[in-house]
Each structure stands twice: as structure tokens, then as C-alpha cells.
Amino acid sequence: IPTGVLLVGAPGTGKTMLAKAIAGEAAVPFFSISGSDFVEMFVGVGASRVRDLFTQAREGAPCIIFIDEIDAVGRHRGAGLGGGNDEREQTLNQLLVEMDGFEGNEGVIIVAATNRPDVLDSALTRPGRFDRQVVVPRPDMNGRHKILEVHTRELQLAEHVDLKIIAQATPGFTGADLANLANESALIAAKKNKRNIELIDFEEARDKLMMGKERRSMVIPDDEKKTTAYHEAGHAIIAALNDKVDPVYKVSIIPRGRALGVTMLLPVDDKHSQYQSELEENLMMMMGGRAAEEIVFNHFTTGASNDLERSTDIANRMVCNWGMSKVVGPVHYAANQGEVFLGRDLMRKKNISQQKASIIDQEVKTIVNSAYEKTMNMLKNNIDALHEVTKILLEKETIDGQEIIDVLEKKEIPAS
Helix, strand or coil, X not given: CCCEEEEECCCCCCHHXXXXXXXXXXXXXXXXXXXXXXXXXXXXXXXXXXXXXXXXXXXXXXXXXXXXXXXXXXXXXCCCCCCHHHHHHHHXXXXXXXHHCCCCCCCEEEEXXXXXXXXXXXXXXXXXXXXXXXXXXXXXXXXXXXXXXXXXXXXXXXXXXXXXXXXXXXCCCCHHHHHHHHHHHHHHHHHCCCCCECHHHHHHHHHHHHHCCECCCCCCCHHHHHHHHXXXXXXXXXXXXXXXXXXXXXXXXXXXXXXXXXXXECCCCCCCCCCHHHHHHHHHHHHXXXXXXXXXXXXXXXXXXXXXXXXXXXXXXXXXCCCCCCCCCCCCCCCCHHHCCCCCHHHCCCCCCHHHHHHHHHHHHHHHHHHHHHHHHHHHHCHHHHHHHHHHHHHHCEEEHHHHHHHHCCCCCCCC
């Protein structure tokens, strides 16, 4: 029997729910606490709570202790700047002692959950403390279908609603996302005074969750609307012309959230890795909006800021993390900034010189510039399609991916 089980997965995948299911099936006492409950401003309170928890657990053995969000107390030691961090380290030290100290823990199993296993102290994750690490992944299509069946069990669905179609159209959604989707679609149907939830309500709910809520009341000047239309048309055309980019699902110039327009891609299958050629074509797609602005207006707007941020990040990962640069070579240079907590990065020895950093910066710039040049050439070669898609966007405000393909194949587009 393992001493401890660590549930690892992205937020919303069902780690806490799995622990609740274990409690229900095990038919033994279940002690549940959050990692943040241990940490207090008063010195020694956290360690005292750990001792009390394990004392109660030993008295009630056999039993299960569940610690949710254990990264709140179990982060790497020695990275802090004093103060509250010292109290957290004392709490962690006490937890380590209780899990594998001189006192036996027969009949006590610790289950913990985290979405940040990379920041946990190595002493906490070693065998003897957490023997098992159970990955709770995002559900695949069949999993999403089963989850949707659960969350729509008490909803009135129209006869034509096929949950398999919805599951296929929601790649990357977690269990929590799907629960939110079902709830949102029910609210949309209720606002329209419908007795049953239809497929179009699910589609509208998905668009709201993925792209943000429409802000039709927002007044946008005509010239700004035209610029946005060309920007989104640039994204859509580059995506449609590159086979390795996910298919275009919908293009809209209706403001959503903080964006004036959006081009939404929808993967056909669940992806677990990407080829270099896929990344390069995705960089071109991200550059499509800015390139369209330069070709048509010969100036730039701030609308491409997020595109530039994402493309630079991908190019940086290609060079530093994935060894996709011939100049830098198949080596790993960068510390993943997603793993850094305050203080930890200050104490990390950098494994990169200023000269190498300069080479990396230049290579990242080369990759992004190369993608931009290819995008410019592709849009110039399809300038008529760019104007046509923009014209349709200004008329309809929202178009689907098939209409983009029809323009590129010179087919007639039905009027809205």
C-alpha cells in the first residue's frame, strides 16, 4: 500500500472530485484540508496544525488525509526572502516529519492534489512520502462525451442535440469547462424563453467561453472597424492556406472581452505534441493580422500586441527549450519562467552567458522575421482574397471557416 498519492493535473480536471470519490468508496474516515489552511501569520501555528491533523488521523486509522493545493505549503525551501516564507518552511518540515518520521503511520494514507508539481520540494515527492503520482489529464473526446452526459442529465435537451458532436467540438476542455458549458447553454436557452436547449445554444455558449462575451453596444469608428476586419482577415487567410494550422472555425469583428475582433481556430483532434513545421506555420498565422495592416494601410496598430507576444514566446521556446535552432543547437538554455515563484529565481544560477543570450535573442528575431516575410508574400499573392474576405466581414460581422475557403476557391458566398 503506498504511503502517499499525489494527484497531478491542470486546473479543472477533477483532482478534488476524484479525492471525494475515493472518500465515498473507501468507507473510512476522511480528513480534508487545503494547503493554505496550514499557513498563518503567527509563527508555529502551521506546524501545530500539521501535528494535530496527523494525531487525529492516527487515532482514527485506517483513514485518508486529503491535502488540496499542496503547493501552497510544499514549495521548494530556501527560496524565500524571510518573513512568512520561514513559517511556511517550518510547516513543510513538520509535514515531512509526520509523513515519514519515527512514528509509524500504519493505516493512514495521504492523498494530495496540485496543478504545479514542478514547484514542490523534492523531499516531499520522494518515494516513502508520495510513492505514487497519478496524472489526471484533460479528458479525450470519449471522456468529454461521458462528462457532458453527467452535466446535462437534468437539463431538457432538444431531440436533435448530439452530445458527441459537442464533445468533438470542445478539444482541450476540462471537466470544469464542460460543466460551465452546460450551465451557460441552459442560461442562454432560458433567456430566449426556450423549453429545450438546442445545439445552437451550446455553440453560442462555447463561443462565449472561448472568445468572450459579445459587446455589441460598443461604438467603433468605421476606419477602426475596417482595420480590424483586414487584421482578422489576414489571420484567417494565412490559417486557411497552411495545412498544418488548425482549421478556421469562426472569424468575427464584433468586440469580445478586450479584443475588437477574433479569429478562432478549432483543432480536429486532441494534440499532444507539435512538429517544427506546425510551429512555423502557426507563427505565420499569428503574423497575418499585422502583415495585412502593413500591406493595406502601410502602418501598424496596437491590435497585434498579443500576436507579437505569443509569437515571440513560441520562437523563444523553439530556440531555448525544444532545440529547433541550427545556430544554437539541440540544447536547453532557458529556465521555464512558468515555474518561478518569488525569490526562487533570485537564487538560481543562470546557465547562460551574455554572449549566448545575444545569440539566442538574434535567433528568436530571425525566426519571427522569417515567418513575417513568408506571411507578407503569401498575403500579397492572395490580395484579392484578402479584400474579399474583409468585404464579407464588414457586411456580416461574423463568418465561418468554410466561407474563407469558398473565397480562396472563388466560390459564391450567400448573402446574410
